[in-house]
Amino acid sequence: DVKVTQSSRYLVKRTGEKVFLECVQDMDHENMFWYRQDPGLGLRLIYFSYDVKMKEKGDIPEGYSVSREKKERFSLILESASTNQTSMYLCASSSYPQTVNYGYTFGSGTRLTVV
């Protein structure tokens, strides 16, 4: 019954490495989002996408990029990982707001540690 799948639950990477976090949804949702979650700061939006090959910056895009080549897949890329990017990363998807089932569906999260 898993609908939003994040490729890794736990990841450990070295400073300076290029890191790919993958997210796949099977609900044919148009919209996809990447958040990071840190204690006391809640969820902060990194990037989002309302269509294939489309991307928009969120509140904290610095140090990140994204790719959406197919509707069901939204990848988050850390170009050169740094220790301050150690965090929980959450992917979500949603349909259009005017639909009765509107709401975000989240993946289980990827806990990334950069050493």
Added chain:
Amino acid sequence: AQSVTQLDSQVPVFEEAPVELRCNYSSSVSVYLFWYVQYPNQGLQLLLKYLSGSTLVKGINGFEAEFNKSQTSFHLRKPSVHISDTAEYFCAVSDLSGNTPLVFGKGTRLSVIA
């Protein structure tokens, strides 16, 4: 721009007692409102949502919330909590157009004590 304030960062409560988690939002337009729950080391799960209609919304696990437009609030309530309700709870808001993503509060950690 919208914002969400969850007034309590931590709420301890005894098992079988009632609980209210408070959420206030600011927006100049009509909104959709959500409550999500996060159990340890998991993603967020939708508890309930207000899109339109009745201002009293019932969700999963016995939770309910009331939308109060005049007070711009969407407080979450449960009449009798269980140990299994221990989790972090997030309130979120979006405008009706969907042109801007959900804005989340910082969360309230509910701890149920036996």
